[in-house]
Amino acid sequence: MTTEPVDPARPRLGARIGRIAFLVVAGLTVIAVAAAFFVVWTIQRSFPQTSGELQVDGLQSQVTVQRDALGVPTITADSSADLFYAQGYVHAQDRFFEMDFRRHVTSGRVSEMFGESQAATDMFLRTLGWRDIAEQEVEALDDTSLAYYQSYADGVNAYLTEHDGAAASLEYAVLGMQNPDYEIEPWEPADSVAWLKAMAWDLRTNIEDEIERAILVAETGDATAPDDSLDLLEQLYPAYPFDENPVIVPKISTVPAVDAGTDAATASLTDPGDGDGIQNAVTTVEWAEADTVIEAAGMLLGDAGEGIGSNSWVVSGELTESGMPLLANDPHLGAALPSVWYQVQLRCSTVSEECPFDVSGFSFSGMPGVVIGHNDRIAWGFTNLTTDVADLYVERVDGDQYWRDGALEPLEIREETIEVAGGDDIDLTIRSTVHGPIISGLTDDFTAIAEGEVWADDTDIRQGETDAAAGMSGDYAVSLRWTALDPGTTAQALFAMNVAQDFDGFRKAASLFDVPAQNLIYADVDGNIGYQAPGRLPIRGAGDGWLPQPGWDSAYDWTDYIPFEELPVAYNPSSGYIVTANNAIVTDDYDHFLSRDWDYGYRAARIAHLIERKAAAAPLTAADLRDIQNDNEMWIGKKLATVMGDVDVEGKGPQEAVALLRTWDAQNNADSPAAAYANVLWSNLVLNLFANREEPLPYDSQGRLFTVVDALLDDPADPLWTNEQIDVSGMEEMLALSAEQAYDELVSLQGNVSSRWNWGSLHAITLTNETFGSSGIAPIEALFNRGPYPVGGGASVVNATGWMIGESYATTTVPSMRMVIDLADFDASSWNHLTGASGHAFHPHYVDQTDNWAAGIQTVWAYTPDAVDEATVETLVLSPRK
Numbered sequence: 001m002t003t004e005p006v007d008p009a010r011p012r013l014g015a016r017i018g019r020i021a022f023l024v025v026a027g028l029t030v031i032a033v034a035a036a037f038f039v040v041w042t043i044q045r046s047f048p049q050t051s052g053e054l055q056v057d058g059l060q061s062q063v064t065v066q067r068d069a070l071g072v073p074t075i076t077a078d079s080s081a082d083l084f085y086a087q088g089y090v091h092a093q094d095r096f097f098e099m100d101f102r103r104h105v106t107s108g109r110v111s112e113m114f115g116e117s118q119a120a121t122d123m124f125l126r127t128l129g130w131r132d133i134a135e136q137e138v139e140a141l142d143d144t145s146l147a148y149y150q151s152y153a154d155g156v157n158a159y160l161t162e163h164d165g166a167a168a169s170l171e172y173a174v175l176g177m178q179n180p181d182y183e184i185e186p187w188e189p190a191d192s193v194a195w196l197k198a199m200a201w202d203l204r205t206n207i208e209d210e211i212e213r214a215i216l217v218a219e220t221g222d223a224t225a226p227d228d229s230l231d232l233l234e235q236l237y238p239a240y241p242f243d244e245n246p247v248i249v250p251k252i253s254t255v256p257a258v259d260a261g262t263d264a265a266t267a268s269l270t271d272p273g274d275g276d277g278i279q280n281a282v283t284t285v286e287w288a289e290a291d292t293v294i295e296a297a298g299m300l301l302g303d304a305g306e307g308i309g310s311n312s313w314v315v316s317g318e319l320t321e322s323g324m325p326l327l328a329n330d331p332h333l334g335a336a337l338p339s340v341w342y343q344v345q346l347r348c349s350t351v352s353e354e355c356p357f358d359v360s361g362f363s364f365s366g367m368p369g370v371v372i373g374h375n376d377r378i379a380w381g382f383t384n385l386t387t388d389v390a391d392l393y394v395e396r397v398d399g400d401q402y403w404r405d406g407a408l409e410p411l412e413i414r415e416e417t418i419e420v421a422g423g424d425d426i427d428l429t430i431r432s433t434v435h436g437p438i439i440s441g442l443t444d445d446f447t448a449i450a451e452g453e454v455w456a457d458d459t460d461i462r463q464g465e466t467d468a469a470a471g472m473s474g475d476y477a478v479s480l481r482w483t484a485l486d487p488g489t490t491a492q493a494l495f496a497m498n499v500a501q502d503f504d505g506f507r508k509a510a511s512l513f514d515v516p517a518q519n520l521i522y523a524d525v526d527g528n529i530g531y532q533a534p535g536r537l538p539i540r541g542a543g544d545g546w547l548p549q550p551g552w553d554s555a556y557d558w559t560d561y562i563p564f565e566e567l568p569v570a571y572n573p574s575s576g577y578i579v580t581a582n583n584a585i586v587t588d589d590y591d592h593f594l595s596r597d598w599d600y601g602y603r604a605a606r607i608a609h610l611i612e613r614k615a616a617a618a619p620l621t622a623a624d625l626r627d628i629q630n631d632n633e634m635w636i637g638k639k640l641a642t643v644m645g646d647v648d649v650e651g652k653g654p655q656e657a658v659a660l661l662r663t664w665d666a667q668n669n670a671d672s673p674a675a676a677y678a679n680v681l682w683s684n685l686v687l688n689l690f691a692n693r694e695e696p697l698p699y700d701s702q703g704r705l706f707t708v709v710d711a712l713l714d715d716p717a718d719p720l721w722t723n724e725q726i727d728v729s730g731m732e733e734m735l736a737l738s739a740e741q742a743y744d745e746l747v748s749l750q751g752n753v754s755s756r757w758n759w760g761s762l763h764a765i766t767l768t769n770e771t772f773g774s775s776g777i778a779p780i781e782a783l784f785n786r787g788p789y790p791v792g793g794g795a796s797v798v799n800a801t802g803w804m805i806g807e808s809y810a811t812t813t814v815p816s817m818r819m820v821i822d823l824a825d826f827d828a829s830s831w832n833h834l835t836g837a838s839g840h841a842f843h844p845h846y847v848d849q850t851d852n853w854a855a856g857i858q859t860v861w862a863y864t865p866d867a868v869d870e871a872t873v874e875t876l877v878l879s880p881r882k
Helices: 014-044 078-104 116-128 130-139 143-160 170-178 189-193 193-201 207-220 227-236 294-300 444-451 459-472 490-499 503-512 603-619 622-629 634-645 652-663 672-690 702-713 731-750 778-784 849-855 867-872
Strands: 052-056 065-066 075-076 309-315 326-334 341-347 358-364 372-374 376-386 389-398 401-403 407-410 413-419 428-432 475-482 519-522 529-532 539-540 556-559 569-571 579-580 765-767 786-789 802-804 807-817 817-822 831-832 874-878
Touching: 052 078, 052 189, 065 078, 075 078, 075 130, 078 143, 078 193, 078 341, 116 413, 116 428, 130 189, 130 193, 143 490, 189 193, 193 444, 207 227, 207 389, 227 702, 309 519, 309 529, 309 603, 309 622, 326 407, 326 519, 341 831, 358 817, 372 702, 372 765, 376 503, 428 672, 490 503, 503 519, 503 529, 519 579, 529 579, 529 672, 579 603, 603 622, 603 634, 622 817, 634 652, 634 672, 634 702, 652 672, 652 731, 672 702, 672 731, 672 807, 765 807, 765 849, 786 849, 807 867
Parallel strands: 052 874, 075 341
Antiparallel strands: 065 075, 065 874, 309 326, 309 376, 309 579, 326 807, 326 817, 341 358, 358 372, 372 376, 376 519, 389 401, 389 475, 401 407, 413 428, 519 529, 529 569, 539 556, 765 786, 802 807, 817 831
16 A cells, blocks of 8 residues: 655645634634624714713703713703703713604604504504694694703704714614614604603503404494393493492592693693694505504504503601601503603702703603602602593495585595605505594404494494484494594693692693693692692593494584593592502592593502501501502402312312412512412413403403402302303303413423412513514514513502413513602602613613612612712713804
């Protein structure tokens, strides 16, 4: 055997491969380092300057921005113009992409950012016309308020002049890969005002219930003889349990009428409009990305799902250790990253008529002023009023006309164009009646209402209207009447609230707060507490809006709005406290109809009980109120734990699981095995009762179902306990099957060692960025999303971390912020919100409050100048450009 001599000048194959590999690795390392550097540079280049000095155009004098350890700013200025200019600048520093995205949502222009995938949603939002309404509201602003909005816009634009694309936010770098032609537009006052419409949508509460009821009647009963289906409707949507749970205002107080005069902050505010004139309609183009109109808007704005609501309460000094009031608030909204809230203090260096602000609290990015918080004299909080401010009307449409009191009227029709990034423009036809948008033909739900000819809620009325409709030509359609589709005055109300000095000033601001309607609670440094129901609340004609009304009969129209002076008010009630938790405001003997769709009051009852129990033991402190906010008691869980003791469950595992409930304190604590099992049992029971049927029944609201199932548990003979679809007959069989299924489900999720079960990880929240966080591209989602974070609480629990039965146990709606204000010492007041001050991914303040939020821990927030100075870790001075 011979071998070929090796040429020493030629490297061996292995050596060559090693050298190539080394070069490749070295090259890849260089590329990786360069890529990492690029990514880090891209991420960090949008982080704002928060210390030193910046010269900007448009300021009159220097403004100081002091930030504490959580990045929360206190802005101090010599004039109102400079104050709101600086607020706009600071909001843009921390949250501009969020602001930009929101204004595209409210104007129905998301397709301009993200392309055709969002076109269908744009069609819906465009036809609601929020941007058009916002522009009308801006035109109606008094000079003072308009100046505030313009100064704010000027501040935003000053930031944008030197920060474009990725320099403004990381999201623009990612957006540029998909939409390289996208350009940031200057900010306008209408961009700010339009966000109030989005919040009204997020808090609408009633539209889905009305849709579900109408479809249920259409599917289960004859439209002309609906007695049986209406009986079922009454069972599934029972009346508020007035005998068990509290109302907000048991006795309406007599207080002076609101002074029609003006104050320094809103020197020429106009009166609320009469709401005449419907502005908008709905397109005839088909939906592409959503199953329902409601879902389509919910993609971008947040569904009005389980848990949307709020808690707030105020206690007088008679019940507190300090002898001064305490006020607590935690609004429940869809989880968002960044949080919908932005903490800020706005302070005039010298409070005067021209510059009257000394206010601290939670703002919305994109809006000037403070929404919830306190000034040096008063504190206030909000919860959703949950009054019925939206109705569906069944219309009879013939071509471009519709029937109205026996005659044909012309539809209002207009044409618009949806611009689509990377795609063709979409022409949009918009139609409306006197009531508002025509929304049938867009989704199965609204079409089913029209085709089912479901309207009114009285058999005789429905029969008469059916006979009348039979004599008219054309097809049925459904329109939407909603207070938020009329121009209003909330854009002015916030400034008036920020500078109010007493209960009269508070009520004057409340009189301007029309949409979204909110329960407003109050406390002041003189020791007074109070409540005011504001809002544009309709007075109806023949119907009550519980089911769709016949649009061709003007007798069912809204006739007026409840005068402000006739709305419920409470001032220093004898109980010493006021609790609002979306429960009924007043008893049914109130002069005006407000709603039949209240939250059922379990949170309110629990809060009131805890206040009374704690106050009986010792005077209340701020720590007591924080403890109440974190209370996890599950009312229906207590009921199930009692009932399951008498149920024969098969199998050692299910028997041990049921045994957990016997010693459970009914607290949905994150580390509780019993809470995990109780909630999975509750879910299976609800699905077996309502969902797993040949004709499913609505099961969307857990608070409502607490009342429904409570009544069922007291009536074992109720036919709902029998479900042939799952071969169950009777209450005990239903409970046993649900318990066994719950055990199997929990074993599949967390294993068969029950001591290792826990509610927190089952109910965890993943914070999802509202744009790229749900892109479907894992590396991009990883840039922006955070979590999961284990949490306690639950649906219709004081610690209201909502979840959707039948979908997931994961938290979807949250106490978006928590605050406890101490009127004895504002510097001792405490605050927390879901994420952090910054909207910039990877910024230290992106999610630095989330761990404390999940644990229910609040942070003291300095208010007085000396306390702010002591808490300051960074100071930025904004100066007029020389």
